[in-house]
Amino acid sequence: MSERNPLEPIRKAITELDSELLTLLARRRALSLDVARSKEDAIKPVRDSERESALLTRLVSQGRELGLDGQYISRLFHTIIEDSVLRQQAWFQAQNNPQQAPTTRVAYLGAKGSYSYLAAHHYFGRRDRTLVEMGMESFDAIFQAVEQGQADHGILPLENTSSGSINEVFDRLQHTNLHIVGETTETIAHCLLVQPGTELEQIRTIYAHPQVHTQCSRFLASLSGIHQAYCASSAEAMEKAAADPSGSSAAIGSERGGALYGLTVRDTALANQQRNESRFIVVARKPVTVPPQVPAKTTLIMATGQKPGALVEALLVLRDQGINMTKLESRPIHGNPWEEMFYLDVEANVQSEAMRNALSELTRLTRFIKVLGCYPCETILPTELDSTALANDPRLTEDATLATSAPAVSDGSAALYSREHKFDDTLVRVGKVTLGGDAFVTIAGPAAVESEQQIQTTAHAVREHGGAILSGGCFLDSVGGGFAGLGQSGVDALCLAGQRHGLPVMTEVTQVEQVSAVAAQVDLLQIGEHNMHNTALLSEVGRSQRPVILKRGLMATLEELLAAAEIIMAQGNQQVILCERGIRTFDSASRHTLDLSAVPLLRGMTHLPILIDPSQAAGRRDLILPLAKAAKAVGAHGLLIEVHPSPEQALREQNQQLYVEQYAQLMKSLYC
Numbered sequence: 001m002s003e004r005n006p007l008e009p010i011r012k013a014i015t016e017l018d019s020e021l022l023t024l025l026a027r028r029r030a031l032s033l034d035v036a037r038s039k040e041d042a043i044k045p046v047r048d049s050e051r052e053s054a055l056l057t058r059l060v061s062q063g064r065e066l067g068l069d070g071q072y073i074s075r076l077f078h079t080i081i082e083d084s085v086l087r088q089q090a091w092f093q094a095q096n097n098p099q100q101a102p103t104t105r106v107a108y109l110g111a112k113g114s115y116s117y118l119a120a121h122h123y124f125g126r127r128d129r130t131l132v133e134m135g136m137e138s139f140d141a142i143f144q145a146v147e148q149g150q151a152d153h154g155i156l157p158l159e160n161t162s163s164g165s166i167n168e169v170f171d172r173l174q175h176t177n178l179h180i181v182g183e184t185t186e187t188i189a190h191c192l193l194v195q196p197g198t199e200l201e202q203i204r205t206i207y208a209h210p211q212v213h214t215q216c217s218r219f220l221a222s223l224s225g226i227h228q229a230y231c232a233s234s235a236e237a238m239e240k241a242a243a244d245p246s247g248s249s250a251a252i253g254s255e256r257g258g259a260l261y262g263l264t265v266r267d268t269a270l271a272n273q274q275r276n277e278s279r280f281i282v283v284a285r286k287p288v289t290v291p292p293q294v295p296a297k298t299t300l301i302m303a304t305g306q307k308p309g310a311l312v313e314a315l316l317v318l319r320d321q322g323i324n325m326t327k328l329e330s331r332p333i334h335g336n337p338w339e340e341m342f343y344l345d346v347e348a349n350v351q352s353e354a355m356r357n358a359l360s361e362l363t364r365l366t367r368f369i370k371v372l373g374c375y376p377c378e379t380i381l382p383t384e385l386d387s388t389a390l391a392n393d394p395r396l397t398e399d400a401t402l403a404t405s406a407p408a409v410s411d412g413s414a415a416l417y418s419r420e421h422k423f424d425d426t427l428v429r430v431g432k433v434t435l436g437g438d439a440f441v442t443i444a445g446p447a448a449v450e451s452e453q454q455i456q457t458t459a460h461a462v463r464e465h466g467g468a469i470l471s472g473g474c475f476l477d478s479v480g481g482g483f484a485g486l487g488q489s490g491v492d493a494l495c496l497a498g499q500r501h502g503l504p505v506m507t508e509v510t511q512v513e514q515v516s517a518v519a520a521q522v523d524l525l526q527i528g529e530h531n532m533h534n535t536a537l538l539s540e541v542g543r544s545q546r547p548v549i550l551k552r553g554l555m556a557t558l559e560e561l562l563a564a565a566e567i568i569m570a571q572g573n574q575q576v577i578l579c580e581r582g583i584r585t586f587d588s589a590s591r592h593t594l595d596l597s598a599v600p601l602l603r604g605m606t607h608l609p610i611l612i613d614p615s616q617a618a619g620r621r622d623l624i625l626p627l628a629k630a631a632k633a634v635g636a637h638g639l640l641i642e643v644h645p646s647p648e649q650a651l652r653e654q655n656q657q658l659y660v661e662q663y664a665q666l667m668k669s670l671y672c
């Protein structure tokens with residue numbers, strides 16, 4: 001114990017500060033309800049992105065002055081604002097539906113601690129409603145309990161980011177008179193739960209719900225000699241693991257659920273996908289109305305009949321009314337082989353004029369149509385603070401008129417990359433980042449992922465100074481004995497760093513066999529200059545559904561680069577981003593010669609986005625800043641920048657990776 005710095009008074013001070021923070025948070029929440037009251041009078045929407053942006057920008061800069069990093073501030077305030085939005089929405093909803101009782105009987109799958117149980121508490125907790133819990137054995141029993149009046153609400157999982165749609169619930173929705181009255185999206189953090197003291201090697205059986213099996217299939221496949229047993233719910237799985245007298249059973253479930261059964265966490269993050277989320281719907285006998293201040297979602301089912309173009313015609317109705325569709329799912333119709341029922345989620349209030357028009361038109365076009373419910377949209381996407389949005393983008397859009405006559409492919413039709421095939425610029429979405437629009441996007445990271453620590457530190461710097469995507473090589477050429485990359489463990493470390501720092505991630509693939517596994521993990525793939533002519537690799541990436549950066553070969557003409565892009569696109573993948581990274585010329589003053597004229601030329605020849613990689617072109621740090629500025633000036637859509645926490649100790653490319661301070665300087669001069 002330190003006499004000079006005794007612990008207790010410091011802890012006391014922290015406890016007092018934390019209490020103050022809580023008081024302030026409660027005051028903020030009360031104010032947000034005052035805002036709701038004011039918006040009710042003015043009929044203003046709950047969400048105001050401009051206000052959020054202004055608020056966050058000020059908080060991030062104020063926080064920086066106090067030594068707090070921007071990522072931390074924006075994450076913290078997203079949670080606070082999300083609470084504010086959801087509380088306001090719940091308040092509006094209660095105003096609009098005053099008949100709601102303070103207590104509600106909720107039917108959910110499984111017993112205490114199941115994911116549905118947690119979702120029910122989360123959803124109704126926001127509404128200050130007291131729950132009478134009714135754990136059920138099946139989805140059908142939930143529907144029946146609400147249909148027959150034993151329960152007021154049912155909560156049902158509808159889809160999951162790893163395992164997809166829950167067909168049983170979709171199918172049962174075809175045959176119920178219940179209404180969807182709400183939704184909630186929950187993070188499903190699967191943990192391996194055991195009795196206290198049980199070690200991994202003692203486990204003989206793992207219990208889990210079949211959906212959970214699917215979501216954790218990769219983790220489960222990595223185990224050998226362990227019996228994997230299915231359960232009707234995660235709660236039953238936990239019950240079984242807790243009741244095993246030998247203590248050699250484990251369950252997959254949530255940490256909070258496990259605690260209810262006296263189980264402890266042995267392993268975490270078991271799901272195949274980093275973002276493992278489930279969307280639940282809430283059903284009731286009576287529909288609710290959603291006030292105009294609250295963003296609404298409407299779910300409908302329809303059968304269009306089997307004439308050509310029937311579905312397209314129906315979807316065009318939505319487009320014509322300016323209604324955005326967020327989900328389209330099809331399920332067989334029982335008794336009508338090969339006929340499909342379509343489920344649609346649209347961002348519209350059923351009482352709005354657009355939706356009323358759409359419904360009356362759709363009634364004319366479909367064989368069957370029914371609104372399953374209109375309810376408040378509770379997926380609150382964070383307002384992203386994009387430093388690029390602050391930038392004054394001087395791109396030369398008129399250069400698109402440089403279009404050369406579009407080349408054709410062998411059957412005479414226009415090449416897929418050409419402006420003749422598609423005149424408008426392609427926008428490629430990578431997570432929440434858009435490449436190819438007006439924004440100038442910087443992708444940054446080390447030449448190679450060297451360790452977890454190195455990529456975490458770099459990710460922090462990339463994010464803190466406004467980088468949009470984190471990059472890092474994992475499979476590298478080792479010509480001349482250089483560092484060949486960490487392979488799969490590098491990809492894992494890169495993804496973890498991206499996840500922690502809220503950045504999508506990009507890495508290069510060099511062999512056909514890597515593509516499907518890497519594409520399942522990262523947000524953006526890259527084909528390096530040495531592989532621009534590797535037709536097998538181009539085709540394989542073309543079959544994947546990940547966007548891909550295609551780098552120009554050292555000795556390739558622009559037409560050859562575009563021909564390589566065509567190979568990818570011909571396989572189905574239209575999300576190709578081109579990258580100029582220097583070509584071989586007679587002059588060795590810099591490693592390669594950055595061909596900046598490629599940018600305006602390519603902008604005429606293709607609709608695909610174009611990036612510049614000044615790090616690889618120059619091969620030396622001092623040229624990166626001027627070349628990056630030039631890239632922006634000639635109309636590139638963004639940059640690839642190499643940055644390393646200590647470049648002199650880098651395992652490769654020591655001369656071209658920026659120091660973090662240089663990277664910060666570069667970002668400042670590009671964006672501020």
Ligand SMILES: O=C(O)C(=O)C[C@]1(C(=O)O)C=C[C@@H](O)C=C1
Nearest residue numbers: 035046047048049051052081084
């Ligand atoms: O200022 C408002 O309009 C609010 O509703 C408050 C608040 C917030 O919590 O700060 C919440 C939601 C809006 O999108 C913007 C800000």
